[in-house]
Amino acid sequence: MPLSLIVEKTAGKPGQVYYPLKLKEVHKPTAGPGELLIRIRAAALNHRDVFIRQSLYPGISFENPLFSDGCGVVEAVGADCKRCDVAQVGAVVVLAPCRNWIEDPDGPEDHNSFAILGGSLGVDAGTGSEYLCVPEDELELAPLHLSPTEAAAMPLVGLTAWRALVTKSNVTKTAQPAGGRNVLVTGIGGGVAIAAAQLAIAHGCRVYVTSGDPAKLQRAQEELGVAGGVSYKDDGWDKQLLSMLPRERPQFDAIIDGAGGDIVKRAVRLLRPGGVISSYGMTVSPKMDWLMAAVLRNIELKGSTMGSRAEFRAMVAFVREHKIRPVVSRVVYGGLSEANLPAVDSLFDDIKAGRQFGKVVLSFDKEDAASGRESPSKL
DSSP states (O other): OOEEEEEOOOSOOTTTOOOOEEEEEOOOOOOOTTEEEEEEEEEEOOHHHHHHHTTOSSSBOSSSOOOSEEEEEEEEEOTTOOOTTTSSTTOEEEEOSEESOOSOTTSOSSGGGOEESSSBSSOSOOSSBSEEEEEGGGEEEOOTTSOHHHHHTSHHHHHHHHIIIIIISSTTSSOOOTTOOEEEEOSBTBHHHHHHHHHHHHTTOEEEEEESOHHHHHHIIIIIOOSEEEETTSTTHHHHHHHHSOTTSOSEEEEEESOOTTHHHHHHHHEEEEEEEEEOOOSSOSOOOOOHHHHHTTOEEEEOOOOOHHHHHHHHHHHHHHTOOOOEEEEEOSOSOTTTHHHHHHHHHHHHHTOOSSEEEEESSOOOTTTSSOOGGGO
16 A cells, blocks of 8 residues: 655653654655646655644644655546646646645735645645645646656745745846845755745845855855855854945845844845845744834835745746756655655655755655666666
């Protein structure tokens, strides 16, 4: 029987407990009307999955499979499917990581029905399963230039970064000035931060980054092509960044931030008047101070989450057009089995320790001994 990966409930307080992984036998599903049967090729992890194991996430399910990100192959087409692009056997697809948010740019049309895939009570789907039945409207064709592991690394972080950068900030909405707008992406190394940097560069922006790890700063410049970076552990890191900016555009237009902390205080110095902070997370603290100095400079602070199906479709199309490759930090091959469970567990350890630069991915295929990497030609 097919397997799915779940967490097993154990006693413990939130933040102190760490739910163990468990394999669960399930029946192979049958595609209903408007659905496609998907065989998962690869699934990617997010910080959300670690938070679930720590009981730090609302609405945790101990029956539904983990993971929000996935790439798979259509194995069967249900009745009444109408999309000729994805509704065909053999099509390689990526799954939208959330449900019930169609197109409203302000937020889900019905907030109470909005749900994120993976380990959630709100939706029984998760990509940590060998087979899934998925409504055809929740899928997009995987860009042909991506391997299954790369495609699996794209959905959640790509959608979150797209909304923070494109929908929430102003840097992509009007013609770029000569040399591009200046965008700061904090915490480079995480999946959303890397995706935001890649998307901003592809939009013609000049991108700078922060990290507490000098090696990640170096990789961001060498591999992503960012213009510069500084360590947020330095007291005067905001002054360092300003010294790097070109004379003709000496301040930032937008900050894409997942840390919180004192970012508003720093933004008063870093941002031009009317600049935007797009905040998609607050890992430093669940609170931030809003300063009168920010008000006087007309700085905007905008909260940003994942996005709608319309934003997901636009993001995938942009990745396809610009041949953007999501950064994969490490892949565990071999899929779901008791023997492979310790290796899967080690992917969670990477995220907990902050070792990753990019996404960590579970591949349901066997490793290519020649190259260690899958090729799009092998689909």
